Amino acid sequence: MTDANDFTGTVSSKAKQVFGEACIDKGLFLASGMQGRGVPAFVAEWILDRFCPDGRLTDNVRAEINKFIESRLPRKDQKEEIKHKLAQGDTITLLDHFIVQVDLNKNERFLMIPSIDSVGSIQPKMVDEYPNLLGGGMWGAGRLVYYPPDKSVRGSVGELHLVEFKPLQVSRLDLDYYCEARSQFNFQEWRDLIVSSMGSNPEFFTPAQQMYLLTRLVPMVQNNVNIIELAPKGTGKSFVFQNLSRYSRVVSGGKITAPQLFYNLASQTPGLLTQYDVVVFDEAQTISFSNPGEVIGVLKDYLESGRYTRGQKAATATAGLVMLANIPLDSAGKPKTPILFHNLPRFLQETAFIDRLHGIIPGWELPRVTEDTPARGVAFKADFFSEVLHQLRGRGGYDEYVTQHLGVDGTKDMRDLKAIRRLAAGFLRLLFPNLRPTEEEFLRYCIQPAVEMRQRVRNQLSRLDSEYKDVHITGKVV
Numbered sequence: 001m002t003d004a005n006d007f008t009g010t011v012s013s014k015a016k017q018v019f020g021e022a023c024i025d026k027g028l029f030l031a032s033g034m035q036g037r038g039v040p041a042f043v044a045e046w047i048l049d050r051f052c053p054d055g056r057l058t059d060n061v062r063a064e065i066n067k068f069i070e071s072r073l074p075r076k077d078q079k080e081e082i083k084h085k086l087a088q089g090d091t092i093t094l095l096d097h098f099i100v101q102v103d104l105n106k107n108e109r110f111l112m113i114p115s116i117d118s119v120g121s122i123q124p125k126m127v128d129e130y131p132n133l134l135g136g137g138m139w140g141a142g143r144l145v146y147y148p149p150d151k152s153v154r155g156s157v158g159e160l161h162l163v164e165f166k167p168l169q170v171s172r173l174d175l176d177y178y179c180e181a182r183s184q185f186n187f188q189e190w191r192d193l194i195v196s197s198m199g200s201n202p203e204f205f206t207p208a209q210q211m212y213l214l215t216r217l218v219p220m221v222q223n224n225v226n227i228i229e230l231a232p233k234g235t236g237k238s239f240v241f242q243n244l245s246r247y248s249r250v251v252s253g254g255k256i257t258a259p260q261l262f263y264n265l266a267s268q269t270p271g272l273l274t275q276y277d278v279v280v281f282d283e284a285q286t287i288s289f290s291n292p293g294e295v296i297g298v299l300k301d302y303l304e305s306g307r308y309t310r311g312q313k314a315a316t317a318t319a320g321l322v323m324l325a326n327i328p329l330d331s332a333g334k335p336k337t338p339i340l341f342h343n344l345p346r347f348l349q350e351t352a353f354i355d356r357l358h359g360i361i362p363g364w365e366l367p368r369v370t371e372d373t374p375a376r377g378v379a380f381k382a383d384f385f386s387e388v389l390h391q392l393r394g395r396g397g398y399d400e401y402v403t404q405h406l407g408v409d410g411t412k413d414m415r416d417l418k419a420i421r422r423l424a425a426g427f428l429r430l431l432f433p434n435l436r437p438t439e440e441e442f443l444r445y446c447i448q449p450a451v452e453m454r455q456r457v458r459n460q461l462s463r464l465d466s467e468y469k470d471v472h473i474t475g476k477v478v
Helices: 007-022 027-032 041-051 059-072 076-087 124-129 175-184 187-197 207-215 239-243 292-305 382-392 398-405 414-431 439-464
Strands: 023-025 092-103 108-113 118-121 138-147 159-167 227-231 248-252 278-282 307-310 313-316 320-326 359-362 378-380 406-409 474-477
Touching: 007 023, 007 175, 007 187, 007 378, 023 027, 023 041, 027 041, 041 059, 041 382, 059 092, 076 092, 076 138, 108 159, 175 382, 187 207, 187 378, 187 414, 207 359, 207 414, 207 439, 239 248, 239 278, 292 307, 292 320, 359 439, 378 382, 382 414, 398 406, 398 414, 406 414, 414 439, 439 474
Parallel strands: 118 159, 227 320, 227 359, 248 278, 278 320
Antiparallel strands: 023 378, 092 108, 092 138, 108 118, 138 159, 307 313, 406 474
């Protein structure tokens, strides 16, 4: 575990001093009691920032938060009470994960409101303004009004309308300032700050384990990064994807369809890969496809090129694919078999698919989640940090830096080189957004982790298929 910095002291104070209102005390979430409400951390932090911007969670503030939650985030057993108020003419504002579906036969858009298990209407212009409402949906504050049926008109029915929607997101972000402010922190301070901002307590993890945690963020900050994390249950693999960013979409187990992932030809709506920065297959050991031949073929094309075609619809996307899977370990806490994909679905044992993955996170090296795991102290607000990661994806200079300064020995395979370059650029964006690492830092914290992740892929390929040579990849600064 890290001992060079007391995160809740030195780094926490510096973060507040340098970034001000972009930060929040992560311990407030634990103290608030909201973790049992089933909402992402970025929603909870939005609520906390609204009611205790000074970081003081008094009994009165806690009571106000509970009152707000009762009215805006109803429990399932309160849904009929909410609908009763709507029927009486009350205007209700809910915090919910709103989803829009399209019925082409009627040329109508239907609004799904999960918290009250109801369907409403939404104006097309609102969908145009917030396209992520389609398919995957968005968390936000929605103002709802119910219009009862007109009894003078035969067949008239009541309608529930979304009349206003405000997504839960940061209102202002100065990315230039964020990148330049990196120079006010040494490497370990910055790494601790990022680990805490993603919801984990840096003091609970060793430096090596912190780097594995940070690797989960690379697909959020770098376009078209495809990775898999293999670990036992209880290591928090999906937490950051479910709680940090509205730009991530988690699909948990079960069957995945081509319309869901790529494009729905019937409703003419885009799939998840064009709507999000990261699409996550959680519980990947249980995943299957409704039409394996079609889905896997198109998915392999996408992982290779960032493009796909379904029917007459061609698309280009920058979403990364992350797969999270449970694997059995031996008594020493290591994988039971050298073939890591042994217990996974057939498509994840196909070398042509595995070769398109850029890296493997050794989740078995991470400890189980305990009461000491969650972040404490001041760090970036989740909505602010997720927006930083999203905008860094489009910021120039990082890929060019890697091209100029990265050397690779031991392989000339184009997939190896592409994977290492892409991963190294992701680490660079994350850890050195100001583009000023020393040569030693660039080698140790960008090149070497990227090489190690790709080396694990090559090790699996050589064990599964004799056509893949056993190679030893090394990286250097040039």
